[in-house]
Amino acid sequence: MARKLIFGEIKDVKEGDHFINRKIMMPSSFHRMWARGIDGDKNIGAAAICLSGGYEDDFDSGDLIIYTGAGGQENKKQVEDQSWDHPDNMALYNSFIEGYPVRVIRGHKHKSEFSPATGYTYSGLYKISDAWIERGKSIYKVCRFKLEYDGESQIGAKSINLDYRTREKKRRKDIVVRVVRDTMLSKTIKELYDYECQVCGLRIKTKVGYYAEGAHIRPLGKPHNGDDNINNLLCLCPNHHVMFDKGVFTIKDDFSLSGYESGKLNIHDEHNISIENIKYHRESYD
Ligand SMILES: [Zn+2]
Secondary structure (H helix, E strand, O other), X not given: OOOOOXXXXXXXXXXXXXXXXXXXXXXXXXXXXXXXXXXXXXXXXXXXXXXXXXOOOOEEOOOEEEEEOOOOEEOOEEOOOOOOOOHHHHHHHHHHHHOOEEEEEEEOOOOOOOOOOOOEEEEEEEEEEEEXXXXXXXXXXXXXXXXXXXXXXXXXXXXXXXXXXXXXXXXXXXXXXXXXXXXXXXXXXXXXXOOOOOOOOOOEEEOOEEEOEEEXXXXXXXXXXXOOOXXXXXXXXXXXXXXXXXXXXXXXXXXXXXXXXXXXXXXOOOOOOOHHHXXXXXXXXX
């Protein structure tokens, strides 16, 4: 019996709701898989994930979750590399690419201050803002997903408590800081290249001037902690920015392009790109 895959909120289920077990989440399509963390379709996307302590690399600070993909385990131990080919990882990666909301469920076995003592809690909708590969604690490679709380629909709901209020304030401040910083540094790199994409040379003329994007090589913020520095930035057109962030192409140490793009990155004499960051991007997103 195939239950329908439903994205976003499920009727009659609210953030903070408690479930005594996994089975009762299934009939409504809230989370349809009894023993799996990721609920989705590899060709469409994933609509829900459950954190239940099965993966040692999972990280949880409330609004920010670094979730580990599926696979490579035997008797609950990581014994081989994970890959994007695993259907569950493909499903979640599709949600990343498409920007679908993901319902996050925390179980009592998940080690976090946000976990319930028993059963499971619905923690609201999250958006996936990043996906990459890294070596986990086990030394094997694991697929990683950065999930950020996106449950703004909860504002105005009757049960807003103090936690939510502090969470809102904190997030707004973070966003403002990030935008300002991006704008200033991006402007420098874009002017250095006269708004020409370093991959394809495209220079987009708008009604008010030229348009290009500053792309961070090693992403800023948790968990990558890339440098806020011109040596960690590229001037790219929007297409190549998206393709670079999603690992559609990568850059070799000699600045030749690999993957979907070939040729060489155009580099200005005054632009000392960090090889270490290029490597980091390649190892994480290739
Ligand atoms: Zn381009």
